[in-house]
Amino acid sequence: MYTLNEFESRDVLDEKLAHHIADVLTQAVNQKGKASMAVSGGSTPKGLFEKLSNMPLPWSNITVTLADERWVDFESKDSNTRLVHENLLKDNAKAATFFHIKQGEKLTSDVLATLNEQALAQVLPFDVLILGMGEDGHTASLFPCSAEIKQGFAPDAQPLLAVQPATAPHQRISFSFAHLAQSKSTILHICGDSKKNVLEHALVSDDHFEMPIRAFLHGDAADTSIFWAQ
Numbered sequence: 001m002y003t004l005n006e007f008e009s010r011d012v013l014d015e016k017l018a019h020h021i022a023d024v025l026t027q028a029v030n031q032k033g034k035a036s037m038a039v040s041g042g043s044t045p046k047g048l049f050e051k052l053s054n055m056p057l058p059w060s061n062i063t064v065t066l067a068d069e070r071w072v073d074f075e076s077k078d079s080n081t082r083l084v085h086e087n088l089l090k091d092n093a094k095a096a097t098f099f100h101i102k103q104g105e106k107l108t109s110d111v112l113a114t115l116n117e118q119a120l121a122q123v124l125p126f127d128v129l130i131l132g133m134g135e136d137g138h139t140a141s142l143f144p145c146s147a148e149i150k151q152g153f154a155p156d157a158q159p160l161l162a163v164q165p166a167t168a169p170h171q172r173i174s175f176s177f178a179h180l181a182q183s184k185s186t187i188l189h190i191c192g193d194s195k196k197n198v199l200e201h202a203l204v205s206d207d208h209f210e211m212p213i214r215a216f217l218h219g220d221a222a223d224t225s226i227f228w229a230q
């Protein structure tokens, strides 16, 4: 299921989305004393992160993590962790806890097992999930071109899996669909005409192995609010 919210500019979208996220996180902290949020990387969320970082939220009770990460060092320009630290975890949001899904040098099965245990104890299920979408319809690092795509959609999947995309750089780590779909509030944040075209293509069929984002748009597994601006 989905609802589509369109905005006249990226700045207006970022402002509205930041307030929407703030409301959900505040409500979660009021109800259970803590909240968790998984954000996406890439180029789209920078402006949103800037707005969120200035909001007066109970950040010390909020844990932030990533829906997916490229297995690169923090110093790399492709590190989603670095993007989040430089653009979100500053000002008021500096008080938040960050759960690192990229830990250590190699993504071994032992590292994955430890991360899965920690994710279950510290962040899952997410109160807020902010997804992005690639031109190929990938979301998080559930890539249609990867050998691991079936594993990413297995109903009994572990929280995290290693992914090697055939058409994008870097080994990845990604939350699986089974765990992403349990998020209380799911947002798809996309901008520009080309992403709108990809979205329209995603809406015409429910084959999520061809376009993984479809799993968040069709059927009852997720209820996704799409935020789009030119």
Ligand SMILES: O=C1O[C@H](COP(=O)(O)O)[C@@H](O)[C@H](O)[C@H]1O
Binding pocket: 040, 041, 042, 043, 044, 045, 068, 069, 070, 080, 131, 132, 133, 134, 135, 139, 140, 141
């Ligand atoms: O590789 C990734 O790409 C997607 C989309 O990124 P964008 O630059 O087109 O906004 C992103 O959602 C994902 O987190 C990232 O690892």
